[in-house]
Amino acid sequence: MASEPPTLQIDFSWTAFQNRVSLKTDTTLQPLYTQHFRTLKPQLRFDSAPSNTPIATATIPSISITPSCTLHGRSLPLTPLSRWKTAYGYTSNVHSTEPVTMSWIANSSMKTWDFVCLDAAQLPVAKFSVNFWALKQVGMMYFQRVVSEEERDEIVVTGLTVLYLMASRLGNPLHLFGAAFAKTGEREKEGGEVGS
Known part of the structure; x- marks a missing residue:
C-alpha cells in the first residue's frame, strides 16, 4: 500500500478504443486498468x-438511469439518488468492516466535469475531474486518502461507470423518460441536497 494518496490518469486510445487508467507519479505512469468499450x-x-484479467463489467441501459456493475464477481448496483441531478449511491463492503453507503455527485463548468465520491459521513474520498474537450486525456482521479487495492478498484469502476452513464444520458432523449419514472434512493426522499 502506498504512503500517500494516489493520483490516477485516465487516457483514451483512439486506435484501441479503450481507456487506460494509470497511477501517476512525478516521473512515470504505471498502468493499472484497461477499460474496454463494447456496443453490446x-x-x-x-x-x-x-x-x-477481467475484474469488472458495467451495463449502461438504453432508457433506465440505473446502471449495473459487477466487480470481482459480485453485483454492485448503482442507485440514482436524484432524477435530474448527477447523484448515485451504492453499498460498499470494502471501505469498512460493515457495509456503508458511498455516493457520487457532480458539478460542471464549461471545461470540466467534477465527480466526487463521498463516504457514509459525506466526506470526499476521491475526485474525478473530466475534461469535456480533451481528445486523449479523459481526466484525473485524485484520492483524498490512502486506499486499499479493493477500494481503488471499486472507486475506479463506479466512477467511470457514472461518467459514461451521464455521457449517455446527455445524448439520449430516452433517458428523460427513464429519469421521469426512476425509483430514487433515500436522499431525494429526505429532501437533502446532493449536488448538480
Whole structure:
C-alpha cells in the first residue's frame, strides 16, 4: 500500500478504443486498468492492466438511469439518488468492516466535469475531474486518502461507470423518460441536497 494518496490518469486510445487508467507519479505512469468499450451488453469491461484479467463489467441501459456493475464477481448496483441531478449511491463492503453507503455527485463548468465520491459521513474520498474537450486525456482521479487495492478498484469502476452513464444520458432523449419514472434512493426522499 502506498504512503500517500494516489493520483490516477485516465487516457483514451483512439486506435484501441479503450481507456487506460494509470497511477501517476512525478516521473512515470504505471498502468493499472484497461477499460474496454463494447456496443453490446455489458458495454464497459474493466481489466487489470498488469495481469490483463477481467475484474469488472458495467451495463449502461438504453432508457433506465440505473446502471449495473459487477466487480470481482459480485453485483454492485448503482442507485440514482436524484432524477435530474448527477447523484448515485451504492453499498460498499470494502471501505469498512460493515457495509456503508458511498455516493457520487457532480458539478460542471464549461471545461470540466467534477465527480466526487463521498463516504457514509459525506466526506470526499476521491475526485474525478473530466475534461469535456480533451481528445486523449479523459481526466484525473485524485484520492483524498490512502486506499486499499479493493477500494481503488471499486472507486475506479463506479466512477467511470457514472461518467459514461451521464455521457449517455446527455445524448439520449430516452433517458428523460427513464429519469421521469426512476425509483430514487433515500436522499431525494429526505429532501437533502446532493449536488448538480
